[in-house]
Amino acid sequence: MATIHDVAKMAKVSVTTVSRVLNNRGYISETTRNKVFQTMKELNYQPNELARSLLRKQSNVIGLIIPNVAHPFFAELASHVERYAYENGYKIMLCNSHLDPVKEKEYIDMLKRNRVDGIIMGSHTLEVKEYKELHSPIVTIDRQISEEIPFISSDNYEGGRLAAQLLVDKGCRKIAHICGNLELQLLANQRTAAFRDVMAENEIEPIIIQTDMNVFDEQQYEQIMSRLFAEHPEIDGLFATSDIIASFAVKECRKADKHIPEQIKIVGYDDVSAANWITPSLTTIRQPIAEIGRVAVDSIIRQMNNEPLEHRYVLEVELVERLTT
Amino acid sequence: MATIHDVAKMAKVSVTTVSRVLNNRGYISETTRNKVFQTMKELNYQPNELARSLLRKQSNVIGLIIPNVAHPFFAELASHVERYAYENGYKIMLCNSHLDPVKEKEYIDMLKRNRVDGIIMGSHTLEVKEYKELHSPIVTIDRQISEEIPFISSDNYEGGRLAAQLLVDKGCRKIAHICGNLELQLLANQRTAAFRDVMAENEIEPIIIQTDMNVFDEQQYEQIMSRLFAEHPEIDGLFATSDIIASFAVKECRKADKHIPEQIKIVGYDDVSAANWITPSLTTIRQPIAEIGRVAVDSIIRQMNNEPLEHRYVLEVELVERLTT
DNA sequence: TTGTACGCGTTATCAA
DNA sequence: TTGATAACGCGTACAA
Numbered sequence: 001m002a003t004i005h006d007v008a009k010m011a012k013v014s015v016t017t018v019s020r021v022l023n024n025r026g027y028i029s030e031t032t033r034n035k036v037f038q039t040m041k042e043l044n045y046q047p048n049e050l051a052r053s054l055l056r057k058q059s060n061v062i063g064l065i066i067p068n069v070a071h072p073f074f075a076e077l078a079s080h081v082e083r084y085a086y087e088n089g090y091k092i093m094l095c096n097s098h099l100d101p102v103k104e105k106e107y108i109d110m111l112k113r114n115r116v117d118g119i120i121m122g123s124h125t126l127e128v129k130e131y132k133e134l135h136s137p138i139v140t141i142d143r144q145i146s147e148e149i150p151f152i153s154s155d156n157y158e159g160g161r162l163a164a165q166l167l168v169d170k171g172c173r174k175i176a177h178i179c180g181n182l183e184l185q186l187l188a189n190q191r192t193a194a195f196r197d198v199m200a201e202n203e204i205e206p207i208i209i210q211t212d213m214n215v216f217d218e219q220q221y222e223q224i225m226s227r228l229f230a231e232h233p234e235i236d237g238l239f240a241t242s243d244i245i246a247s248f249a250v251k252e253c254r255k256a257d258k259h260i261p262e263q264i265k266i267v268g269y270d271d272v273s274a275a276n277w278i279t280p281s282l283t284t285i286r287q288p289i290a291e292i293g294r295v296a297v298d299s300i301i302r303q304m305n306n307e308p309l310e311h312r313y314v315l316e317v318e319l320v321e322r323l324t325t
Numbered sequence: 326m327a328t329i330h331d332v333a334k335m336a337k338v339s340v341t342t343v344s345r346v347l348n349n350r351g352y353i354s355e356t357t358r359n360k361v362f363q364t365m366k367e368l369n370y371q372p373n374e375l376a377r378s379l380l381r382k383q384s385n386v387i388g389l390i391i392p393n394v395a396h397p398f399f400a401e402l403a404s405h406v407e408r409y410a411y412e413n414g415y416k417i418m419l420c421n422s423h424l425d426p427v428k429e430k431e432y433i434d435m436l437k438r439n440r441v442d443g444i445i446m447g448s449h450t451l452e453v454k455e456y457k458e459l460h461s462p463i464v465t466i467d468r469q470i471s472e473e474i475p476f477i478s479s480d481n482y483e484g485g486r487l488a489a490q491l492l493v494d495k496g497c498r499k500i501a502h503i504c505g506n507l508e509l510q511l512l513a514n515q516r517t518a519a520f521r522d523v524m525a526e527n528e529i530e531p532i533i534i535q536t537d538m539n540v541f542d543e544q545q546y547e548q549i550m551s552r553l554f555a556e557h558p559e560i561d562g563l564f565a566t567s568d569i570i571a572s573f574a575v576k577e578c579r580k581a582d583k584h585i586p587e588q589i590k591i592v593g594y595d596d597v598s599a600a601n602w603i604t605p606s607l608t609t610i611r612q613p614i615a616e617i618g619r620v621a622v623d624s625i626i627r628q629m630n631n632e633p634l635e636h637r638y639v640l641e642v643e644l645v646e647r648l649t650t
Numbered sequence: 651t652t653g654t655a656c657g658c659g660t661t662a663t664c665a666a
Numbered sequence: 667t668t669g670a671t672a673a674c675g676c677g678t679a680c681a682a
């Protein structure tokens with residue numbers, strides 16, 4: 001692979017000159033500029049970004065740590081993050097933590113060794129202390145680590161409220177809610193808080209089921225659903241904390257021959273594309289995933305440039321009514 | 326961020342010594358080794374991989390170019406690729422081409438500038454010539470560019486045959502097939518060839534619908550499905566070239582009040598997780614996505630090390646019967 | 651067992 | 667308008 005020296009030699013100029021035309025800095029005569037461009041084409045020269053990054057102390061790489069890209073929510077998030085990063089001249093290094101604290105820590109160290117310009121954290125299995133000691137531009141998705149570390153989330157409380165209220169308004173009186181592990185300090189837990197509040201306001205005894213969520217384990221979902229319906233056959237409303245879980249609920253209803261939405265109504269969360277693939281298509285709470293991705297990238301870039309930035313972004317959610325309510 | 330010099334100074338040794346304990350090379354006394362490790366901890370030293378890569382001419386980064394991670398097949402592929410890469414000490418740079426030739430070319434150049442050790446190409450919008458001129462370890466998924474460039478695919482012909490034969494065996498006589506754009510030279514086209522062959526063997530007039538696939542456009546899928554059922558209300562069997570398309574078929578059947586599997590049977594392709602989320606769960610042709618990812622990473626590493634390697638991997642597919650047939 | 655000095659490919663500084 | 671040189675952080679040949 002050709003280096004700047006090769007170009008310089010072939011174009012019979014100094015490396016400085018080549019560097020100049022490359023970065024369009026300082027004065028260069030039209031003649032030399034053209035000559036240099038010419039030889040760059042000839043040699044198919046691609047400047048070595050590793051050397052550039054080393055010198056500039058800036059790699060233009062952003063690390064993205066998420067539980068697993070195979071999960072639709074994170075897949076869509078990753079897609080948008082990648083797109084906004086690319087539009088701003090950044091590349092994405094993809095890391096799936098599988099919610100394993102060891103792996104998450106190793107990934108963080110790996111990213112630091114590679115001198116990424118910032119880290120977008122969508123996985124949160126470590127202690128607050130560890131994130132604080134990072135000393136790197138960082139932004140978290142759906143978890144507030146501390147006052148200093150910016151976070152992005154959508155309005156989880158409002159989302160939970162919208163979902164719960166919809167079920168109540170539609171006449172449900174035996175309502176279940178399936179959430180993730182509430183031990184983890186995730187902002188998503190506010191959905192459950194909102195659900196509780198709405199149930200209390202309406203004097204409905206809530207049924208709340210925690211999933212492990214430590215692995216997006218689909219077998220687990222199936223089991224939980226079948227147990228739920230076995231133990232509470234009278235359920236007429238269900239609010240699931242993800243569209244995928246809601247899909248399994250739909251599936252279980254089919255098995256149990258409970259008609260949707262006549263006998264039971266179901267509300268999902270996220271509004272990933274999959275919510276619209278399944279039959280009947282899911283009523284759900286839409287998170288602005290593209291916006292979350294955009295703001296995450298933007299926040300990293302602002303931190304790098306010491307530009308002013310918000311430390312909390314709480315984006316709006318929206319109820320999307322489809323066929324399960 | 327601490328450098329090797331900082332560590333050396335604080336440990337009162339030379340940088341060489343630090344480098345030695347870091348890479349575990351040559352002789353070092355236990356005493357100095359411990360002392361160095363100690364100060365590395367104290368300074369929270371992370372060796373600069375950019376500098377290392379520059380020197381070793383090896384970045385341990387693999388570029389992954391796919392149409393879009395938001396599509397379940399590529400999301401799962403990316404997840405497995407990332408995992409195998411990580412297990413072998415490699416990182417993944419994620420690129421979504423959106424099947425745009427300009428973007429794909431820019432990504433290839435970007436990856437070369439960043440001196441990635443290899444490129445896994447899951448997006449194929451360029452001319453054969455351009456791929457041949459890459460001079461970099463490369464492996465393609467589901468497209469054969471030339472004799473020299475290794476490719477990985479699953480047995481598309483067999484997959485198509487299994488799907489078509491199943492529908493025939495189950496008694497379907499009016500069978501439709503929805504495939505991608507056959508103009509692109511993808512190996513996936515063999516599914517359609519197999520479908521044609523099976524239909525001919527059984528003297529069934531095939532109905533074949535091409536989708537644009539240039540964007541995984543879900544609105545397009547909805548339109549195609551509704552037109553298909555309007556024009557051919559007699560259809561009793563459908564083979565879709567992806568599980569997502571099959572999901573939309575299921576949805577349309579519900580709208581048209583066609584019962585699955587009694588009145589119409591549907592077979593998908595890929596066996597992504599989503600095939601099992603929808604109701605009824607999809608009969609589909611399983612591609613070994615994890616294996617494809619593993620072989621892709623392995624192929625890149627072999628090419629780097631000039632180890633012997635296959636130039637064609639055609640992995641086995643499997644019929645997974647669920648509730649739509 | 652440890653240290654000195656050079657080179658990896660670039661860019662910035664200074665000089666011509 | 668152009669060129670020589672130092673430096674970025676690291677690994678290795680060679681010397682001690």
